[in-house]
Amino acid sequence: NAGVTQTPKFQVLKTGQSMTLQCAQDMNHNSMYWYRQDPGMGLRLIYYSASEGTTDKGEVPNGYNVSRLNKREFSLRLESAAPSQTSVYFCASSKTVYEQYFGPGTRLTVT
Amino acid sequence: QKEVEQDPGPLSVPEGAIVSLNCTYSNSAFQYFMWYRQYSRKGPELLMYTYSSGNKEDGRFTAQVDKSSKYISLFIRDSQPSDSATYLCATTSGTYKYIFGTGTRLKVLA
Secondary structure, three states: OOOEEEOOOOOEEEOOOOOOEEEEEEEOOOOOEEEEEEEOOOOEEEEEEOOOOEEOOOOOOEEEEEEEOOEEEEEHHHHHHOOHHOOEEEEEEEEEEEEEEOOEEEEEEEE | OOOOEEEOOOOOEEEEOOEEEEEEEOOOOOEEEEEEEEOOOOOOEEEEEEOOOEEEEEEEEEEEEEOOOEEEEEEOOOOOHHEEEEEOOOOEOOOOOOEOOOEEEEEEEH
């Protein structure tokens, strides 16, 4: 039981490049989330998916797109990376409203 | 004003001390209150949650919510060096949209 896995662990992009962050969970959870964590800002929700086939914007969705490929997988895409998107990205999943399970994170630097 | 405010620390205490970590929130609609622990370069993990007001105890950890003053607390008794981490409070009104505090960095000195 791996929980929530994320790939890649680290990535360096140049401004304007695109990339997709992958997330998968093996806990049969309906809900999945993408957060970014920045110093002094805490965890901020980018997008979430309450169930397979649905997605909704969170607090900071601009510059990102998501795909809920199936119940297990939820990907985050940066179409044209900007330095302001340098951050640590966490994927999470949940079955209940009070507990979210987080992946190990992806450290992204945009130069 | 942020919906959840948390002192970023760092907070340094000697081993065995009682640690008090706190958050304040502004929205009366919040019903669930969670504490997550995050070790360096790892994802957050749930420590405890409470629903509405009151206390909840789990081993050395006690979570407390005072809805009248919109105050959330986490107490750690007999703190250990392994408790050194960042502690994040989080809350929700009952939807899956959480609001997280910025986290308090705790260091327990051996």
